[in-house]
Amino acid sequence: MLLIPCPNCGPRDETEFHYGGQAHVAYPENPAELTDREWAEYLFYRDNTKGAFAERWLHSTGCRQWFNMLRDTVTYDIQAVYPMGQLRPATGPTAPTVTSPVSPEGAVK
Amino acid sequence: MTTEHLPEHPDFLWRNPDPKKSYDAVIVGGGGHGLATAYYLAKNHGMTNIAILEKGWLAGGNMARNTTIIRSNYLWDESAAIYEHALKLWEILPEELEYDFLFSQRGVMNLAHTLGDVRESVRRVGANKLNGVDAEWLDPQQVKELCPILNINDNIRYPVMGATYQPRAGIAKHDHVAWAFARKCDELGVDIIQNCEVTGFIKDGNRVTGVKTTRGTINTEKVGLCAAGHSSVLAEMAGFRLPIQSHPLQALVSELHEPVHPTVVMSNHVHVYVSQAHKGELVMGAGVDSYNGYGQRGSFHVIEHQMAAAVELFPIFARAHVLRTWGGIVDTTLDASPIVGTTPVENMFVNCGWGTGGFKGTPAAGLTFAHTIATGEPHKLNKPFALERFETGALIDEHGAAAVAH
Numbered sequence: 001m002l003l004i005p006c007p008n009c010g011p012r013d014e015t016e017f018h019y020g021g022q023a024h025v026a027y028p029e030n031p032a033e034l035t036d037r038e039w040a041e042y043l044f045y046r047d048n049t050k051g052a053f054a055e056r057w058l059h060s061t062g063c064r065q066w067f068n069m070l071r072d073t074v075t076y077d078i079q080a081v082y083p084m085g086q087l088r089p090a091t092g093p094t095a096p097t098v099t100s101p102v103s104p105e106g107a108v109k
Numbered sequence: 110m111t112t113e114h115l116p117e118h119p120d121f122l123w124r125n126p127d128p129k130k131s132y133d134a135v136i137v138g139g140g141g142h143g144l145a146t147a148y149y150l151a152k153n154h155g156m157t158n159i160a161i162l163e164k165g166w167l168a169g170g171n172m173a174r175n176t177t178i179i180r181s182n183y184l185w186d187e188s189a190a191i192y193e194h195a196l197k198l199w200e201i202l203p204e205e206l207e208y209d210f211l212f213s214q215r216g217v218m219n220l221a222h223t224l225g226d227v228r229e230s231v232r233r234v235g236a237n238k239l240n241g242v243d244a245e246w247l248d249p250q251q252v253k254e255l256c257p258i259l260n261i262n263d264n265i266r267y268p269v270m271g272a273t274y275q276p277r278a279g280i281a282k283h284d285h286v287a288w289a290f291a292r293k294c295d296e297l298g299v300d301i302i303q304n305c306e307v308t309g310f311i312k313d314g315n316r317v318t319g320v321k322t323t324r325g326t327i328n329t330e331k332v333g334l335c336a337a338g339h340s341s342v343l344a345e346m347a348g349f350r351l352p353i354q355s356h357p358l359q360a361l362v363s364e365l366h367e368p369v370h371p372t373v374v375m376s377n378h379v380h381v382y383v384s385q386a387h388k389g390e391l392v393m394g395a396g397v398d399s400y401n402g403y404g405q406r407g408s409f410h411v412i413e414h415q416m417a418a419a420v421e422l423f424p425i426f427a428r429a430h431v432l433r434t435w436g437g438i439v440d441t442t443l444d445a446s447p448i449v450g451t452t453p454v455e456n457m458f459v460n461c462g463w464g465t466g467g468f469k470g471t472p473a474a475g476l477t478f479a480h481t482i483a484t485g486e487p488h489k490l491n492k493p494f495a496l497e498r499f500e501t502g503a504l505i506d507e508h509g510a511a512a513v514a515h
Binding site: 026036039040049053073 | 344353399442501502
């Protein structure tokens with residue numbers, strides 16, 4: 001079982017969380033102008049990275065907040081945890097990096 | 110001990126050739142689907158100058174890790190057609206391949222535990238019958254008669270309210286299926302090349318012309334991808350994307366027991382599926398781990414959950430012990446249906462997205478994929494399973510519709 005360092009609650013068992021898939025997938029800016037191919041990309045195509053992968057998690061039975069996590073999909077090592085709206089940190093440190101919780105003005109635009 | 114006391118080594122079932130400079134077609138992935146594809150390419154289309162490239166050892170991925178269940182009771186017409194065709198092939202393959210791989214048509218039961226389950230199940234039985242798939246609805250008493258060790262009392266959280274039953278469904282010995290295909294492929298002239306990992310593709314414009322491997326470069330007219338959990342990795346090398354997410358899927362076995370379980374029982378709602386292997390182990394599986402993973406292992410709470418469900422349904426299992434658990438990497442799509450067809454790269458074809466249910470589809474995947482590779486056009490059975498369906502919106506949504514415990 002993964003031990004996930006929630007940015008608000010600290011390390012908790014994976015069973016307290018829900019997985020949200022790939023992080024940093026923006027809603028299309030001009031949905032009306034998308035081709036079918038572009039809609040397919042937005043709806044059904046996600047990166048399926050073997051290695052360091054930025055993904056979203058929800059601490060559903062804790063603080064009920066979403067956050068981002070950088071995790072290796074082969075070793076399952078958690079490399080970083082960072083707030084929604086923040087850019088993906090550079091891949092590198094294997095020790096978990098927990099950054100400070102998101103401030104209201106730092107939320108997703 | 111000296112070698113003079115040892116018996117002769119049994120005959121090898123296939124050669125271990127070095128890769129040639131070029132082939133008419135190369136299949137990437139030496140699991141069940143890759144082997145079946147090569148077999149039908151050789152048998153049905155006369156393409157014998159072909160190779161299967163396997164990065165590890167033959168059938169050591171999901172073909173070695175699945176729970177061997179074979180059934181065709183899917184809801185939608187497109188799925189029923191391809192899986193029923195697979196089942197009909199399973200019925201003739203032991204003779205055709207001249208190998209008894211212990212295909213046992215002991216039936217598969219899909220339990221219903223809620224009113225919603227009952228309605229969905231009765232609907233699916235009707236849909237199956239219209240598609241020529243054998244299916245019946247059983248009440249709890251009939252469930253008990255077919256599988257006496259099942260607990261049908263109403264003293265549990267989700268009592269058994271009935272089940273769908275497909276008598277022609279069952280299990281087969283997965284390793285023997287792989288060996289049966291491998292031996293026939295070899296006889297037909299197919300080169301099975303193990304320990305040969307694909308590291309890239311050579312293209313002329315948008316047309317694939319060769320494969321780079323850890324055992325050198327191989328020129329080829331056509332490439333067929335049969336790499337299950339690693340399909341996205343290969344597609345990226347070739348320069349296109351697939352709507353696939355790879356997840357760990359776990360299974361487990363108990364120690365050996367006397368025969369106690371006469372059929373296969375699947376429960377979507379409390380989420381476990383159980384059969385008893387020919388040797389006597391209880392074989393169990395359930396759903397995927399939620400996160401993306403290539404690690405061939407998952408989290409233990411998933412195992413704990415499926416064992417809790419199994420013990421509630423089968424109180425007799427309470428003192429059984431888990432002998433082994435393991436994980437495979439399954440390639441899931443958002444409509445829980447496979448992708449078999451052409452790709453954006455010319456002369457490159459893909460067979461993937463079978464997710465948690467690829468074993469049962471093995472013969473039909475091979476037959477239709479071989480047809481697609483040989484002719485450049487889909488077989489009528491895999492036409493609906495094209496990559497383009499994610500653009501046209503003609504999805505085949507088997508999520509929750511197909512008696513599948515995803």
